[in-house]
Amino acid sequence: MPDLIEGAGYxxxxxxxxxTVSLLDEKNVDTEGPPSExxxxxxxxxxxxxxxELQDELREIRRQCYQLYRGKNADxxxxxxxxxxxxxxMNAVEWVIPSLMRIYFQSDQIVVCEGMGPEDVPKGEQMTxxxxxxxxxxxGGFIKCLKWFKDALVYGLGxxxxxxxxxxxxxxxxxxxLPEDAFDLLTSDPTIHVExxxxxxxxxxxxxxxxxATMFGIPSQPSEPLVKKTYSDVRVTEAVKTxxxxxxxxxxxxxxxxxxxxxxxxxxxxxxxxxELSIDECLRREEEGIYKNVDELIxxxxxxxxxxxxxxxAEEAERYAENNxxxxxxxxxxxxxxxxxxxxxxxxxxxxxxxxxxxxxxKPYVVAVCEDVLIRCDPNPYNHQNPPFVTLRPMLDIHTxxxxxxxxxxxxxQQTLTAITRxxxxxxxxxxxxxxxxxxxxxxxxxxxxxxRPGGVVRTDRIGSVKSLAPPDIASQALQGIEFxxxxxxxxxxxxxxxxxxxxxxxxxxxxGITAIMSKSDARIELIARTFAETGVRDLFVMANSLVQQFxxxxxxxxxxxxPIQVAPDDVKGNFDIIVSVGTxxxxxxxxxxxxxxxxxxxxxxxxxxxxTADNMYQIxxxxxxxxxxKDTEHYLTDPQVMQQMQGTIQGLRQQIIQLTGVDPFGxxxxxxxxxxxxxxxxxxxxxMPAGGSGGPPGAPQTLSG
Numbered sequence: 001m002p003d004l005i006e007g008a009g010y011x012x013x014x015x016x017x018x019x020t021v022s023l024l025d026e027k028n029v030d031t032e033g034p035p036s037e038x039x040x041x042x043x044x045x046x047x048x049x050x051x052x053e054l055q056d057e058l059r060e061i062r063r064q065c066y067q068l069y070r071g072k073n074a075d076x077x078x079x080x081x082x083x084x085x086x087x088x089x090m091n092a093v094e095w096v097i098p099s100l101m102r103i104y105f106q107s108d109q110i111v112v113c114e115g116m117g118p119e120d121v122p123k124g125e126q127m128t129x130x131x132x133x134x135x136x137x138x139x140g141g142f143i144k145c146l147k148w149f150k151d152a153l154v155y156g157l158g159x160x161x162x163x164x165x166x167x168x169x170x171x172x173x174x175x176x177x178l179p180e181d182a183f184d185l186l187t188s189d190p191t192i193h194v195e196x197x198x199x200x201x202x203x204x205x206x207x208x209x210x211x212x213a214t215m216f217g218i219p220s221q222p223s224e225p226l227v228k229k230t231y232s233d234v235r236v237t238e239a240v241k242t243x244x245x246x247x248x249x250x251x252x253x254x255x256x257x258x259x260x261x262x263x264x265x266x267x268x269x270x271x272x273x274x275x276e277l278s279i280d281e282c283l284r285r286e287e288e289g290i291y292k293n294v295d296e297l298i299x300x301x302x303x304x305x306x307x308x309x310x311x312x313x314a315e316e317a318e319r320y321a322e323n324n325x326x327x328x329x330x331x332x333x334x335x336x337x338x339x340x341x342x343x344x345x346x347x348x349x350x351x352x353x354x355x356x357x358x359x360x361x362x363k364p365y366v367v368a369v370c371e372d373v374l375i376r377c378d379p380n381p382y383n384h385q386n387p388p389f390v391t392l393r394p395m396l397d398i399h400t401x402x403x404x405x406x407x408x409x410x411x412x413x414q415q416t417l418t419a420i421t422r423x424x425x426x427x428x429x430x431x432x433x434x435x436x437x438x439x440x441x442x443x444x445x446x447x448x449x450x451x452x453r454p455g456g457v458v459r460t461d462r463i464g465s466v467k468s469l470a471p472p473d474i475a476s477q478a479l480q481g482i483e484f485x486x487x488x489x490x491x492x493x494x495x496x497x498x499x500x501x502x503x504x505x506x507x508x509x510x511x512x513g514i515t516a517i518m519s520k521s522d523a524r525i526e527l528i529a530r531t532f533a534e535t536g537v538r539d540l541f542v543m544a545n546s547l548v549q550q551f552x553x554x555x556x557x558x559x560x561x562x563x564p565i566q567v568a569p570d571d572v573k574g575n576f577d578i579i580v581s582v583g584t585x586x587x588x589x590x591x592x593x594x595x596x597x598x599x600x601x602x603x604x605x606x607x608x609x610x611x612x613t614a615d616n617m618y619q620i621x622x623x624x625x626x627x628x629x630x631k632d633t634e635h636y637l638t639d640p641q642v643m644q645q646m647q648g649t650i651q652g653l654r655q656q657i658i659q660l661t662g663v664d665p666f667g668x669x670x671x672x673x674x675x676x677x678x679x680x681x682x683x684x685x686x687x688x689m690p691a692g693g694s695g696g697p698p699g700a701p702q703t704l705s706g
Contacts (some may be wrong), residue, residue: 176575270352351387
């Protein structure tokens with residue numbers, strides 16, 4: 001047998017010569033099978049190291065941003081001098097946040113699902129209800145969006161993660177006695193777990209062929225004894241599914257790692273979630289078939305090894321330190337060896353594309369590693385095939401992943417304001433508690449100078465030996481500088497005194513003028529809202545739509561105006577366009593409301609000239625109610641087309657009754673042949689109510705004549 005060609009993995013034969021072997025080598029034929037766990041861990045840890053290197057650079061930037069936002073400063077110790085820190089960044093963030101939350105949550109629909117085809121339109125309405133209810137009611141979407149938006153405004157980047165979760169409520173059941181068939185039926189349910197039972201077996205002999213065999217001379221053969229089982233004292237636990245739906249969480253930025261070369265989430269080769277899990281959580285996931293090799297994590301937890309260098313924990317500790325709080329992670333209360341389930345390990349959950357098969361084609365995978373242990377390696381379980389991460393950026397930077405936040409935007413202005421304000425207060429303090437010039441030989445009582453008080457006395461042996469050193473007054477210049485820098489902050493952030501409701505000295509006192517000024521000042525906030533919608537919020541609901549269609553198995557209850565509506569899984573299957581409902585600013589809404597009121601005032605003349613109909617008036621009033629914040633307009637108005645349809649139906653029924661009975665159901669007598677006067681009641685006029693008498697309103701008891 002010829003020798004194997006080194007590195008080829010097979011031997012050449014007469015049909016496969018050396019040239020063919022070379023060509024196959026160039027095609028990277030895999031003859032060794034899938035990569036080992038150690039190889040996969042090496043790949044993932046290389047990506048983790050690259051992402052952590054980027055985070056090392058960003059952590060210091062985020063620390064400074066948080067200090068600026070909270071009005072903290074590194075030079076806290078200025079003994080005897082002012083330590084005040086300007087809070088322009090916090091003011092800007094906290095004034096932008098209410099406008100953003102009003103824009104997104106002013107109605108009960110953050111997102112609208114529009115069907116792509118006619119058959120998808122009703123399903124799109126159902127999906128709209130399901131997504132908005134899951135996010136706002138079941139996930140506390142208002143508070144989570146508040147945190148998500150604030151991260152983005154302060155740091156320039158906010159990160160979130162959307163997955164699918166199922167919640168179960170366990171209830172205990174007890175059966176005093178169960179026959180075997182009932183017990184088998186009970187245990188066949190996968191949601192029921194048997195905790196305890198006692199089984200009793202009883203053997204019962206059968207009579208074989210019995211008398212029939214004796215009559216025909218056939219020897220009777222006894223059958224196998226029948227074993228009858230009875231189960232008593234049966235205790236089971238039933239897990240009832242109470243919720244299945246989307247789960248959204250806002251990630252601390254130190255726990256969200258990404259590809260350093262990416263400019264957007266769509267460009268990332270990988271994204272990583274750093275998460276701390278207890279051993280109990282890991283074991284539960286292993287029982288569910290998600291994790292493996294958890295026994296190795298137990299040994300790591302028992303030895304007290306730190307699965308990483310603690311860089312993410314250090315950033316969290318700095319936030320606590322800025323608020324004069326002790327980092328709770330430094331207080332380890334889970335060292336008891338008998339409480340191994342409470343021990344924490346740090347897991348890196350990697351999402352990206354891998355070439356596992358060695359074919360050169362990348363496929364989406366999720367891989368979880370802890371230290372050097374591979375605890376998960378599966379294909380991406382979601383139909384959308386994307387990592388489950390969404391990000392927000394308030395202002396986009398040029399060709400960079402991170403955006404521009406308020407801290408980065410107003411950093412210099414806040415530091416300048418801090419410096420000017422401190423100098424102003426120091427000057428004021430010096431004016432009130434100035435320095436003194438004294439004669440060393442005049443025997444001056446120095447304690448009176450060091451601790452001056454109003455009406456105090458300074459004793460000296462020589463009159464005139466003590467002289468005050470008064471600094472120049474810089475109050476006017478300092479206040480002018482403060483006002484100038486605040487104007488610069490308003491110009492940069494777009495948060496003006498008009499939008500804050502704090503400017504009482506405006507030269508333009510008219511409602512139109514104030515509305516125009518506020519519309520200009522709110523343009524920056526509207527741009528941030530639209531950027532949020534396009535860079536993160538829409539992606540969030542696109543993934544949520546895919547998850548609902550993939551995993552929803554039970555009916556979902558949605559309340560519409562207080563009435564429950566059941567939505568079945570088949571009711572949300574379809575193709576939809578996801579549209580984020582970004583509302584207009586209050587100034588614009590007020591302007592639209594004024595325009596609608598003007599149209600209503602002009603409606604009389606417009607209807608007389610035939611350029612406005614009842615349907616046009618209905619749409620105008622609907623728009624006015626929406627500007628006032630009312631979405632359930634059908635409770636206040638009735639569509640004219642509905643009224644026309646009702647009148648047509650009533651008229652058709654009336655004609656049928658007249659043809660069958662000869663009597664007008666509205667109390668009028670149909671004119672009889674030969675009686676031009678129409679009888680005592682006069683001629684009946686179709687569609688006209690009688691002037692009085694026994695007619696009454698429609699639906700009231702009538703006195704019919706004839």
